[in-house]
Amino acid sequence: MTLQQDQAIATGGRRGYHHGNLRETLLQAAEDLIAESGPDGFTMADACRRAGVSTAAPYRHFEDKNALLEAVCMRGFDALAEATGSAKNRFPMGSIDSIIAGGQAYLAFAQGDPERFRLMFGRKPDIKSRPLVEATGVACFQNLLESVSAFLAGRGRDEANPMPLALRLWSLVHGVSSLAIDGPMEIMAPDKDPAEIIDEAGRAILAAV
Amino acid sequence: MTLQQDQAIATGGRRGYHHGNLRETLLQAAEDLIAESGPDGFTMADACRRAGVSTAAPYRHFEDKNALLEAVCMRGFDALAEATGSAKNRFPMGSIDSIIAGGQAYLAFAQGDPERFRLMFGRKPDIKSRPLVEATGVACFQNLLESVSAFLAGRGRDEANPMPLALRLWSLVHGVSSLAIDGPMEIMAPDKDPAEIIDEAGRAILAAV
DNA sequence: CCGCCATGTTAACGCCGCTAACTTGCCTCA
DNA sequence: TGAGGCAAGTTAGCGGCGTTAACATGGCGG
Numbered sequence: 200m201t202l203q204q205d206q207a208i209a210t211g212g213r214r215g216y217h218h219g220n221l222r223e224t225l226l227q228a229a230e231d232l233i234a235e236s237g238p239d240g241f242t243m244a245d246a247c248r249r250a251g252v253s254t255a256a257p258y259r260h261f262e263d264k265n266a267l268l269e270a271v272c273m274r275g276f277d278a279l280a281e282a283t284g285s286a287k288n289r290f291p292m293g294s295i296d297s298i299i300a301g302g303q304a305y306l307a308f309a310q311g312d313p314e315r316f317r318l319m320f321g322r323k324p325d326i327k328s329r330p331l332v333e334a335t336g337v338a339c340f341q342n343l344l345e346s347v348s349a350f351l352a353g354r355g356r357d358e359a360n361p362m363p364l365a366l367r368l369w370s371l372v373h374g375v376s377s378l379a380i381d382g383p384m385e386i387m388a389p390d391k392d393p394a395e396i397i398d399e400a401g402r403a404i405l406a407a408v
Numbered sequence: 409m410t411l412q413q414d415q416a417i418a419t420g421g422r423r424g425y426h427h428g429n430l431r432e433t434l435l436q437a438a439e440d441l442i443a444e445s446g447p448d449g450f451t452m453a454d455a456c457r458r459a460g461v462s463t464a465a466p467y468r469h470f471e472d473k474n475a476l477l478e479a480v481c482m483r484g485f486d487a488l489a490e491a492t493g494s495a496k497n498r499f500p501m502g503s504i505d506s507i508i509a510g511g512q513a514y515l516a517f518a519q520g521d522p523e524r525f526r527l528m529f530g531r532k533p534d535i536k537s538r539p540l541v542e543a544t545g546v547a548c549f550q551n552l553l554e555s556v557s558a559f560l561a562g563r564g565r566d567e568a569n570p571m572p573l574a575l576r577l578w579s580l581v582h583g584v585s586s587l588a589i590d591g592p593m594e595i596m597a598p599d600k601d602p603a604e605i606i607d608e609a610g611r612a613i614l615a616a617v
Numbered sequence: 618c619c620g621c622c623a624t625g626t627t628a629a630c631g632c633c634g635c636t637a638a639c640t641t642g643c644c645t646c647a
Numbered sequence: 648t649g650a651g652g653c654a655a656g657t658t659a660g661c662g663g664c665g666t667t668a669a670c671a672t673g674g675c676g677g
Contacts (some may be wrong), residue, residue: 202432216640216655216656216657217654218655219655221655221656233481239448242633242634243634243635244633244635253657253658254656255637255658256635258635258636259656263634314574317531319591321526322590336595339596354549360596362600363600363605366597366600367594367609367612370583370605370609373583374578374582375579377529378579381531383545386542386545386573387546387549387571388571388575391571391572396572399576400576400579400613403613403615404609404613405586407616424672424673426673427625451663453663453665461625461626462626463664464626464627465624468623468664469624473665483663570648
């Protein structure tokens with residue numbers, strides 16, 4: 200890390216022939232552009248213009264467009280894990296409230312940056328994405344598994360497999376989030392707050408154990 | 409409709425300078441190509457090659473690529489409404505079984521042609537899609553609303569608004585379907601049949617009324 | 618039977634993803 | 648301290664895409 204690079208990082212601009220911090224700058228530009236125009240509207244050329252480099256430059260840092268999208272994707276999973284984790288921690292571990300709060304944070308994450316959410320859960324970054332993205336996605340799901348385990352333990356079912364219940368809850372929350380950001384929900388019931396659906400149906404699912 | 413056109417329709421091929429049935433042929437080609445490569449992989453040029461016409465020909469029948477995708481989308485909603493409708497009709501109107509069967513048919517539809525499902529519920533056909541696609545999508549949702557109304561009536565709640573309960577069920581079913589076809593579900597629980605999740609959680613939601 | 622016009626064609630534009638070949642200039646090391 | 652290697656930029660160019668303008672064909676109605 201040179202002085203020039205330090206300055207480039209600090210200012211975000213370039214200081215000579217070399218950019219000095221292009222990888223990070225491109226990631227940021229990609230996140231911004233995706234938030235504006237969606238994963239489909241995003242182009243490598245736009246990101247280059249925003250970063251102030253030629254259209255060939257990114258290929259020194261990313262194998263191709265897909266690789267850049269994968270990186271954005273993984274950052275998204277980290278952010279999602281953080282959001283849901285901190286939401287559920289505001290309530291007692293294993294409590295119904297903490298599980299509902301985690302689900303509602305998932306929804307809020309989707310609503311806060313719908314395009315990134317679409318990127319993360321759509322098919323966009325092709326098969327190659329698997330190995331890396333899979334790992335971060337799994338880490339994200341662990342949050343829920345832990346909460347559900349604690350919930351079951353609190354009901355005297357220490358040995359129960361948390362997976363089935365966790366899948367029911369995840370499906371519900373993911374469905375609410377998808378329908379909310381992709382439009383259908385607002386078309387069918389414009390006056391209904393999606394967070395309420397998570398609350399109502401989530402408690403019903405938990406009550407049925 | 410001329411004799412030449414009739415033959416073109418029957419054979420699927422062209423018989424001269426004019427194709428005779430290009431609109432329908434393009435729609436079919438688009439559906440096939442989307443099923444093979446997804447909405448993102450689909451190109452106008454591919455559809456033209458498959459239909460055996462020049463790349464400019466489609467613009468006599470569709471305003472642009474988006475319009476073609478919208479048409480495919482609407483056909484999909486018709487097919488989905490038919491699939492869920494006939495599934496629920498195999499059980500008594502308003503019964504829990506009929507509602508579950510409808511949801512599982514929704515899932516089967518998604519699994520049967522994941523790419524079309526993604527097209528229908530993704531953001532792909534842009535804002536313009538609204539007026540037309542909205543109508544067919546709403547018609548699709550009516551199925552569920554009717555079932556839920558009948559279910560509530562059977563429980564002595566003739567006057568209850570079916571919307572909240574329908575939204576909970578739809579969210580669940582849509583979430584299961586999305587997670588199943590986009591990969592995450594298989595990664596987390598490869599041995600779990602998604603249809604079971606609909607059955608388990610669906611009954612829990614219905615039991616909580 | 619003749620000319621209109623719906624429906625095709627060709628040619629071209631600009632944008633995109635990506636690569637090859639070249640250039641710059643920091644950093645290492647004799 | 649100076650040379651030069653190598654990471655990280657550049658320019659130029661390829662093929663493919665969506666779309667349009669201008670032109671061609673030929674079935675059908677008057």
